[in-house]
Amino acid sequence: MRTVARFLAAFLLFLIPASLAWVPLAPAYHAAVAGAVRPALRWVERDDVSVVSAQGEDLGVYRKIGGDRVAPFMTFDRYAFFALVPLLALLAATPGVRAAGRIWRMIAAGAALYLVHVLYVVASVGLAYAALGLSGDAPHAALQTAVRWCWEAAPIVLWLVLTAGAWRRVLFGRAADSEGSMPVRPRGCEG
Amino acid sequence: MKGRARQVTESVVAALAVAAGCFALVENEAAMTAIRRMFAASASAVLNLLGQGTVVRGSEVLSAQFGISVVTACTGVFLTGLFLVAVSAYPVSWRARATGAGLGILGLYAVNVLRLVSLFFVGVHWPTALEPIHQLVWQSLVIGIAVAMWLAWAARAARRRPQRGGV
Numbered sequence A: 001m002r003t004v005a006r007f008l009a010a011f012l013l014f015l016i017p018a019s020l021a022w023v024p025l026a027p028a029y030h031a032a033v034a035g036a037v038r039p040a041l042r043w044v045e046r047d048d049v050s051v052v053s054a055q056g057e058d059l060g061v062y063r064k065i066g067g068d069r070v071a072p073f074m075t076f077d078r079y080a081f082f083a084l085v086p087l088l089a090l091l092a093a094t095p096g097v098r099a100a101g102r103i104w105r106m107i108a109a110g111a112a113l114y115l116v117h118v119l120y121v122v123a124s125v126g127l128a129y130a131a132l133g134l135s136g137d138a139p140h141a142a143l144q145t146a147v148r149w150c151w152e153a154a155p156i157v158l159w160l161v162l163t164a165g166a167w168r169r170v171l172f173g174r175a176a177d178s179e180g181s182m183p184v185r186p187r188g189c190e191g
Numbered sequence B: 001m002k003g004r005a006r007q008v009t010e011s012v013v014a015a016l017a018v019a020a021g022c023f024a025l026v027e028n029e030a031a032m033t034a035i036r037r038m039f040a041a042s043a044s045a046v047l048n049l050l051g052q053g054t055v056v057r058g059s060e061v062l063s064a065q066f067g068i069s070v071v072t073a074c075t076g077v078f079l080t081g082l083f084l085v086a087v088s089a090y091p092v093s094w095r096a097r098a099t100g101a102g103l104g105i106l107g108l109y110a111v112n113v114l115r116l117v118s119l120f121f122v123g124v125h126w127p128t129a130l131e132p133i134h135q136l137v138w139q140s141l142v143i144g145i146a147v148a149m150w151l152a153w154a155a156r157a158a159r160r161r162p163q164r165g166g167v
Helices: A002-044 A084-093 A099-131 A141-172 B002-027 B029-049 B077-089 B094-125 B127-160
Strands: A050-053 A059-064 A070-076 B055-057 B060-062 B067-069
Touching: A002 A050, A002 A059, A002 A084, A002 A099, A002 B127, A059 A099, A070 A099, A084 A099, A084 A141, A084 B127, A099 A141, A141 B002, A141 B077, A141 B127, B002 B029, B002 B077, B029 B055, B029 B060, B029 B094, B067 B094, B077 B094, B077 B127, B094 B127
Parallel strands: none
Antiparallel strands: A050 A059, A059 A070, B055 B060, B060 B067
16 A cells, blocks of 8 residues: 555656646647648548648647638647646656666657547547538447547556556566566565 | 466456446436436535535536536546456456445545535636646546556455465
């Protein structure tokens, strides 16, 4: 229990400055997501009908309505991709991982979550077009729930996958070792 | 080896069954309406204990000063579902899994009611901070709390798990 309490305290300790840092960093992350969403949407759509813009705090998707005119279609606000911060906080707080291992896990998790965010925007736009009858058949509502669930679950699943070994060692004292792990404590020390 | 394979199969089947159940629940509008109303009623009861004089209208909690609307995302149903999937996938006894699921549902319910109550107070006294606290602070806090609850349960359940033989 002490390990879990320490983990929660470390999580909060990392979370506070990281959340504050997110506010000025969010536009850059939005621009990076938009940069990947543009070619992905062009690849997915039969006609080139969407314009993606990351100006200010929001990521906006516009639909071409003839000539040079576009109409706002969907907006992802600065909180839509905030899950990156709790994911990094979870990784920063996980005990039993050396600094190098922690850094590569953070990079891998950040890259994977970035990919999830890109896919989330592309899927949301595609499903919304279909739901409005603008492209293809109307999707089943369950598909929208599935996309939403993937978006919500992604940070926790990524963290769990990347730290399962570390938690096994720390909580249960198993000597399954890998590069980057801390020395194993004897079973019963934590508690 | 046979025991290990059976354990893994059991965990995967249990996790998939629970995920399918949670998915069906979210897709059931009548059930989600009932859950939203339950959260609104609980939050209103706590707020009234604290002298806020709120009333519940559907899934909205209203007072003379401020009001909150409980939507599906506000019920924590996605996170609770994920918690239940993680509990059901963990290779311990069914009794331990049932205990974890029960404690998790109650614990996350309580956390979510606390979240709604706190957001109401923020809305009344510090309205400019409502959106960041709603989206940034609480979104992270519930993730951290759910993960910590699962870890605490998993560590305890694993200690009580009967040790198998060497092969």
